Each structure stands twice: as C-alpha cells, then as structure tokens.
Amino acid sequence: PPTPHESPVFIDFANESVTLDITQVDFATLAAAQREGKHLFVIGQSHGPSSVGVHTLSVKRAQAVALALVNHGIDPQCIHTFAAFGGTRVPFAPTRGVQIFVLAPSSDPSRALLALQGS
8 A cells, every 4th residue: 555645635526426626636736746757546436325326426526537637737648547436335445536546657556456445
C-alpha cells in the first residue's frame, strides 16, 4: 500500500449522484504531480443499495472527475479510470465517491490495487 504521504485523494459525491463539486478537487496539486511524471488512478466508488445502479454511479463518477482533470490541463494519458462497485458495502472502500491514487510510473504495477484494498 502507499506510504502515508501518498494517501489517496477522496472526493465525496452526494448519495445517488454523479454531479461533481469541483471545489472539492485540488487541481493544482494533482497537476503538479502529473508534471512530475506521476499518473492518476481515478477510482469511482459505489457500494450498497442503489436505485440508480452501483455500476452506473461508479463509472460516471470516475468519468466526471477524469473530465474535470483534463479540463484543468492534466494530460489525459496520465489519467486512468476504474470503477469499483457492489450491492453491499465493503470495509476497504468508501460507499460513494472517487478516490485518486497518485503513483509514479516506476511503482510496482500492482501498487494501485494494493492501495485500494488498504485504504
């Protein structure tokens, strides 16, 4: 899992919503990380009962954040989107929102998955 200074960025979304509040995103810090050659792993989350659908929510949340990052000048080649979802809550992931893991390309490729499980 990432070291403490590499904790994931968390962006909260309202329940059953895919609308991003851009005031929650520190674009300057994420852009600086990208300029250092780091990659952003954007993981949309939705776990638990949903009338909208956990798959839809997790995918659209990740896409909303990725689009906002691109619109703020971050290279889309450094943004990788994923969706994590399920009908029940899991102890290692938030029930809703988006996590962004910032990793250097030299990191072990499995590190993002380990980070997700360890968060």
